[in-house]
Amino acid sequence: MSKGGRLASVLGLFLVVVGLVVWAVASLLTPGVPGGVVNFTNTQASGQPVHLTVQTVGSIGFGAHPSWVSYLVKDPKTGKWVHDTSWELPANTVIDMTVYQYDSGSPLRNQEWGQVQGTIGHSATLNGQSFTSYNSNTGNGVGHTFAIPSLNVSVPLVGVSGNPCAVAPCHFNSPHNVETFSFKTPGPGSYNWQCFVPCALGYIFGNGGAMSTQNYMGGELEVVS
Amino acid sequence: MAPENSKESGENDFRRIVTIWIVVSVVLDLLYWFLVGPHVPPGRMTSSAKANQLDFNVLFVIALPVMVGVWEWLAYAGLRWNVKRKDAPESVGGPSAAGNKRTEFWWITVTSVVVLFLAVYGTIELYAGNGSGGGEGPNPILQPAGAVKAEAAALAGTGSWSPNTNAVLPVQVIAQQWKFTYRYPTFGGFESPYLILPANTQIEFNVTSLDVIHSFWAYQLEVKADANPMVDNVAFTKTEQLGSFEVRCSELCGIWHGAMFNSGKVVSESAFMTWATSTEAANAANTKNLPPFAWTYVPDANGAAGGYYPDGGVTPYSPVEIYGSKQPS
Numbered sequence: 001m002s003k004g005g006r007l008a009s010v011l012g013l014f015l016v017v018v019g020l021v022v023w024a025v026a027s028l029l030t031p032g033v034p035g036g037v038v039n040f041t042n043t044q045a046s047g048q049p050v051h052l053t054v055q056t057v058g059s060i061g062f063g064a065h066p067s068w069v070s071y072l073v074k075d076p077k078t079g080k081w082v083h084d085t086s087w088e089l090p091a092n093t094v095i096d097m098t099v100y101q102y103d104s105g106s107p108l109r110n111q112e113w114g115q116v117q118g119t120i121g122h123s124a125t126l127n128g129q130s131f132t133s134y135n136s137n138t139g140n141g142v143g144h145t146f147a148i149p150s151l152n153v154s155v156p157l158v159g160v161s162g163n164p165c166a167v168a169p170c171h172f173n174s175p176h177n178v179e180t181f182s183f184k185t186p187g188p189g190s191y192n193w194q195c196f197v198p199c200a201l202g203y204i205f206g207n208g209g210a211m212s213t214q215n216y217m218g219g220e221l222e223v224v225s
Numbered sequence: 226m227a228p229e230n231s232k233e234s235g236e237n238d239f240r241r242i243v244t245i246w247i248v249v250s251v252v253l254d255l256l257y258w259f260l261v262g263p264h265v266p267p268g269r270m271t272s273s274a275k276a277n278q279l280d281f282n283v284l285f286v287i288a289l290p291v292m293v294g295v296w297e298w299l300a301y302a303g304l305r306w307n308v309k310r311k312d313a314p315e316s317v318g319g320p321s322a323a324g325n326k327r328t329e330f331w332w333i334t335v336t337s338v339v340v341l342f343l344a345v346y347g348t349i350e351l352y353a354g355n356g357s358g359g360g361e362g363p364n365p366i367l368q369p370a371g372a373v374k375a376e377a378a379a380l381a382g383t384g385s386w387s388p389n390t391n392a393v394l395p396v397q398v399i400a401q402q403w404k405f406t407y408r409y410p411t412f413g414g415f416e417s418p419y420l421i422l423p424a425n426t427q428i429e430f431n432v433t434s435l436d437v438i439h440s441f442w443a444y445q446l447e448v449k450a451d452a453n454p455m456v457d458n459v460a461f462t463k464t465e466q467l468g469s470f471e472v473r474c475s476e477l478c479g480i481w482h483g484a485m486f487n488s489g490k491v492v493s494e495s496a497f498m499t500w501a502t503s504t505e506a507a508n509a510a511n512t513k514n515l516p517p518f519a520w521t522y523v524p525d526a527n528g529a530a531g532g533y534y535p536d537g538g539v540t541p542y543s544p545v546e547i548y549g550s551k552q553p554s
Contacts, residue, residue, distance in 0.1 A: 109401070109435055109436075110399065110401055110406065110416075110435055111511065111514045111515050111516075112399075112406050112416040112418075112511070112515070114511055114514060115508065115510075115511040117418065132510065133510045133511040133514070135514045136514070137514065147404075149403065149404045149418075149481075149484060149485075149487075150484065150486075150487075152418050152419075154418075192481055192484045194403065194481060196401070196404070198402070198436065205436050205437070207402055207436055207437065207479065211402070212479050212480045213480070214480070218480070218481065
């Protein structure tokens with residue numbers, strides 16, 4: 001091979017390696033948020049609480065992983081259930097949250113998550129009854145939690161009896177519990193939320209799959225001013 | 226070509242190099258020790274942090290003269306011994322130094338003394354600091370007086386702590402994806418997402434995990450211990466200053482590893498007592514649902530013995546302690 005050819009080969013290989021490095025770094029730095037962000041800003045008058053409604057389902061029933069457990073959120077603009085766990089919320093605002101829990105439960109791995117934490121009044125309601133702690137070793141156990149670790153918010157979502165709904169979005173004719181609670185958003189920033197029940201069926205210790213994939217059992221609160 | 230008086234020139238150069246080296250090293254070492262040293266992380270919030278700061282400063286004060294010597298030699302090589310200079314003398318330590326017994330003796334002696342001193346110093350510091358805030362495993366060799374008694378009392382549920390008693394305070398660190406929680410066995414075994422510690426108190430951290438491997442790293446406390454499921458990893462430190470610190474997981478543990486952090490506080494002993502007793506009372510309803518305090522917990526509360534979360538059930542139960550799970554009848 002001529003000197004020019006060798007030089008071109010080395011240069012070409014160098015460019016390929018640089019391209020791969022740039023691609024790898026860009027992939028790492030780009031957050032994988034499928035489905036966009038559901039916007040809850042400007043849905044209420046300034047200073048008024050924002051209403052956020054979600055449901056938990058034992059199996060989403062569609063998409064790439066139809067058997068995976070998941071959260072869904074009600075889009076404030078269309079009123080339709082959306083499979084998206086990234087929500088844009090106004091800063092320093094009370095969020096009134098309603099959770100329709102359609103999944104079964106079990107004893108918690110850590111009963112610490114049976115305690116309602118970080119909500120306004122340190123309590124939540126379960127089917128209209130106020131509670132501050134739920135013993136997951138009784139009744140139907142706890143199916144999931146809604147928790148924002150950096151804000152120390154955590155609410156146990158009590159499991160349902162009977163056959164859980166299998167395809168999302170679930171409707172009121174399926175067994176469900178309704179829980180409500182409120183919390184206040186902090187200043188602008190990105191805050192992750194997650195479920196603390198290792199609920200990924202078929203994965204070791206229940207921690208893989210839906211627990212470790214964005215848009216199923218965890219997401220982001222994008223808090224904006 | 227070296228000039229004829231190269232031997233005399235070399236001795237003069239060497240004398241000048243050593244003089245400059247000593248003066249600059251002493252000045253820089255003193256400036257570092259008194260101006261920079263007291264502000265070097267991780268600070269002085271605990272005994273292990275203070276010892277770590279001292280160790281870092283000692284290492285730096287030893288390293289600084291080495292660095293000065295290398296830079297000075299480099300400057301001489303570039304300016305005085307540059308071969309492009311027609312009258313450049315032979316460099317000190319150049320070809321004529323090969324096989325020079327005196328040079329070899331001092332080179333080996335000085336480097337050996339530095340390395341051996343650091344080895345001995347490091348070992349003494351490790352012992353004197355009860356492990357220097359590092360995880361020592363379930364059976365720590367280095368531990369402060371009173372630790373064994375405090376451990377036994379914690380496990381029996383009879384432990385107590387109050388201000389000004391010099392009692393060791395055990396705090397269990399429970400890691401799970403993706404948050405640390407803390408259990409205080411001397412206060413009824415309540416669990417909390419907040420890590421609050423009393424000042425002037427010997428703390429025993431018992432670090433464990435309920436799922437994968439995490440690592441408890443409280444940088445300002447200079448405490449770092451891996452959190453392994455089914456392992457009680459013990460680390461000691463003594464709190465000495467009030468202030469806030471940050472806890473981070475330092476073991477890549479899954480999708481939200483980067484969000485697995487929280488802040489903690491070292492408060493006065495009386496403030497800690499107030500917080501602990503009020504939290505114990507506030508959490509009483511939930512604490513009674515927690516399992517009995519234990520050093521480790523089987524992490525398959527929701528799963529079968531193999532650790533896989535079973536579809537639709539919570540059996541079979543493990544015969545050993547399960548964290549928060551229904552116990553066998």
